[in-house]
Amino acid sequence: MRMIIPVVNRVTHFVMAIWLAVSITTQIVSADEVSPEMEIRNQIEDVELVIRADRKEISISDQLTLGFTIFTPVGRLVAFPHVGKRLGPFRVVSYNSVRPQAEADHEREEWRQEYLLEADSVGEKNIRSMTITVGEWTSSMSVACRLLIRGVRDQEGECDRSSGDQAYIERPPETMTLKTPPLTFLVTTVLADDADITSPLEIAPPVSLPKVPTPNWFWALCAGAFVSVGLLIWWLLHRKREEMVDSTALGNPAHLAVLAILQKLRQEKISGSAAVDAFYVRLSDVLRRYALWRFGVSAPYQTTEELLATIVSSKGILAEHLSFVGKFFHHCDAVKFAQHEPSDLVRNNFIDEAVSFVTVTADDQVMIPAEEGKFS
Structure with a gap:
């Protein structure tokens, strides 16, 4: 009995080791699978542009996630291009913006704009180059003041003009522009390769419907309804005549x-x-x-x-x-x-x-x- 217990312990440890190895391998594979299929990095001076897409090829029924991330030194303001209901050939389902916090203690600030897109047709789809503006600001200026100077008027109540250089706040900032490269995606169909959408489908011949005989109770019900209506009309006329006689009396x-x-x-x-x-x-x-x-x-x-x-x-x-x-x-x-x-x-x-x-x-x-x- 004493010899069996150490053997069981060793087998248990061996099984646990195999389980841990499989779990680590699975996580690594999963991380590789969720990594974006497209990532473009561009460094201009001290500003870095990162473009990520979760896939380069999607079906007409899928959605594409496309994100633009700008890493800047502290004290910069990033203005992404205005995008309405469409981004190139894609329809914008939703979008999300991430702006850095003024009190964040980081050497670099991260600005991110992410879009959820859908395609209307199949084929190769191109998104043209877009311009992203990066402005220089004082480090003591809040994000609200930066946005206010850029023309975002809803930040009027959030900007504290008492802090920072007042003259610097009022004068136009020095800016630099970043150009995103043209992006190409392939939208595929969900139909089979040999599907012929030009040929009409076969139309089934007309189906004859069996004639259902009208039950006798239906005719009896109609006759009863006609008799009831006739009696009602006779009663109304008779009643009106009686009222006229009473009125005459x-x-x-x-x-x-x-x-x-x-x-x-x-x-x-x-x-x-x-x-x-x-x-x-x-x-x-x-x-x-x-x-x-x-x-x-x-x-x-x-x-x-x-x-x-x-x-x-x-x-x-x-x-x-x-x-x-x-x-x-x-x-x-x-x-x-x-x-x-x-x-x-x-x-x-x-x-x-x-x-x-x-x-x-x-x-x-x-x-x-x-x-x-x-x-x-």
């Missing part, structure tokens, strides 16, 4: 009752101021009641001016006869309140005009109880 049309009253007033013989005043009170009340029944206007409870204002705002049939209504009720008011005594001819003329007004505006559907027609 309630009394007479309003205009007939008013015309009968106006005819009685024409036949009356009046004499004396008191009789004239009482006559015009009844005449005015007849037309005010008619306005209430026919047009829904509260004429019996309004003054003449209030009634005319209501008629003007109503803009209905009654508004078309505003001239007659105003003249008629003003004439009645003059008799009732100003002791005006018109002649029999004038009185009969006003009654005739009232008859014409009621006849023109008559509506057979407006019914009143028989008792209402006897108010005079």
